[in-house]
Amino acid sequence: MIKLYESQISGNCWKVRQMLAHRELPYESIELSVVDRSNRADVIGGANPALRVPTLILDDGRPLAESNAIMLYLAEGTELIPEDPYERAQVLQWLFYEQYDHEPNIAVARFQLMYAAEPDEAAIERTQIGGRRVLATMDDHLRGRTFLVAERYTVADIALYAYTHVAGDGGFELSDYPAVQAWLARVAAQPGHITLLGD
Amino acid sequence: MIKLYESQISGNCWKVRQMLAHRELPYESIELSVVDRSNRADVIGGANPALRVPTLILDDGRPLAESNAIMLYLAEGTELIPEDPYERAQVLQWLFYEQYDHEPNIAVARFQLMYAAEPDEAAIERTQIGGRRVLATMDDHLRGRTFLVAERYTVADIALYAYTHVAGDGGFELSDYPAVQAWLARVAAQPGHITLLGD
Structure with missing residues (x-):
């Protein structure tokens, strides 16, 4: 299953949640603090060089970061990206x-x-x-x-x-x-x- | 012909020049100051809401802004963007x-x-x-x-x-x-x- 390292208060993470909802993709949410970031390197260091949320782990284990890049990946082929x-x-x-x-x-x-x-x-x-x-x-x-x-x-x-x-x-x-x-x-x-x- | 509002000292503008060179597309360069920006609204106000360089005007007159968006547009279909x-x-x-x-x-x-x-x-x-x-x-x-x-x-x-x-x-x-x-x-x-x- 897709894993999403995220924060409920983050608008950047909301973008990804909105796209996952649009695609009706189930996922596991792992909440990280946006105030105390001291555990970031341990938890997502191998997945996101920028150590930020959202960090997505695809169901085959491959990581993806940057909210807008994740959105574009999940939106590809849907009506949310124009073909022109x-x-x-x-x-x-x-x-x-x-x-x-x-x-x-x-x-x-x-x-x-x-x-x-x-x-x-x-x-x-x-x-x-x-x-x-x-x-x-x-x-x-x-x-x-x-x-x-x-x-x-x-x-x-x-x-x-x-x-x-x-x-x-x-x-x-x-x-x-x-x-x-x-x-x-x-x-x-x-x-x-x-x-x-x-x- | 393509027009590029740009600055020679800007790395963001260099990205676009590099892509235009890669595509071998001729263009007209219009130099704007990155220090005195007082004329920006008059010159590119209708083309780029952010009033920044680079601002590209396609040969049919349609504008495009944000250096990385311009690069992706010019690189589409070339080997500079992976298909996967x-x-x-x-x-x-x-x-x-x-x-x-x-x-x-x-x-x-x-x-x-x-x-x-x-x-x-x-x-x-x-x-x-x-x-x-x-x-x-x-x-x-x-x-x-x-x-x-x-x-x-x-x-x-x-x-x-x-x-x-x-x-x-x-x-x-x-x-x-x-x-x-x-x-x-x-x-x-x-x-x-x-x-x-x-x-």
């Missing part, structure tokens, strides 16, 4: 944007405010400035669009939903971004949508 | 690792030390710690391997080469990472390899 090469590339564009601009600001602000043992004030200030720029960028893009790419629900929407829908935890005011809010509601209304933290 | 789904996923894993862990440390340290008008000491300290961790992770992975994935040269090697080979500019000592150094030499020896800054 340019639309595929646009999906990838948003996935890289998510990991470079979005997650390091919005997820880090959330982590610092909600979970960090000793919050880093400089990191909070930096990520809140960066996160507001990201939300404004998404709001501009989503104005007049239903989804991020090709007017349909894709893995790009799953990736960006992960931390956008809990941006309030990071001190962001989602009501300032109405096109983002309308898009969040469309993603949450997709058949088979699962929630973060079961809430 | 798991090997493809491993390539993607390293591309996301590059944008999340590698570039924000090693490229940012280099930018701060080489190009920033007012270097940010806190950013330099943070990125040098992070960058040394990344180089150690790569060195562990590359020990006993010839390339990052599937024992062959792929877009993952191009992506990670971009800023690793100029890590010295960011204050990193590459001789501390012998497996990385040997891999850099293998990548540079690939047929059709082009250099950054023409050096």
Whole structure:
């Protein structure tokens, strides 16, 4: 059976849970702390050079890491990845944007405010400035669009939903971004949508 | 003809130049400053929500952004992307690792030390710690391997080469990472390899 090393509070892990649910693949969940990471090398050192969750172990024992790479692997051949090469590339564009601009600001602000043992004030200030720029960028893009790419629900929407829908935890005011809010509601209304933290 | 908004000093832009050279695709280069970004919204605002270089404009006028997404688009169907789904996923894993862990440390340290008008000491300290961790992770992975994935040269090697080979500019000592150094030499020896800054 597939094993998933994960954390229930992680949006990156939620992406993988959402894809596994979409594919109706059973898996064993192994919970790792995102605060005390001292056992990471022992537990997933051989499977993920970055020592992060999510780390997936396929049913034949082969490991795979990086939430967006795992999503793309699980989504291949489904309707969640467009077949058109340019639309595929646009999906990838948003996935890289998510990991470079979005997650390091919005997820880090959330982590610092909600979970960090000793919050880093400089990191909070930096990520809140960066996160507001990201939300404004998404709001501009989503104005007049239903989804991020090709007017349909894709893995790009799953990736960006992960931390956008809990941006309030990071001190962001989602009501300032109405096109983002309308898009969040469309993603949450997709058949088979699962929630973060079961809430 | 393809247009590439780029900077000659950017490793992210080098990735795209390397792919265009590999595909033998002619293109028009439009140089943008990575220091004074005040004209970005006017020049590429409609093409790239993140307002960054590289931004590619295909010959039919459609835009594409994010260096690794552009590389994957240009590499599709070539030997630079494995056909095996798991090997493809491993390539993607390293591309996301590059944008999340590698570039924000090693490229940012280099930018701060080489190009920033007012270097940010806190950013330099943070990125040098992070960058040394990344180089150690790569060195562990590359020990006993010839390339990052599937024992062959792929877009993952191009992506990670971009800023690793100029890590010295960011204050990193590459001789501390012998497996990385040997891999850099293998990548540079690939047929059709082009250099950054023409050096």
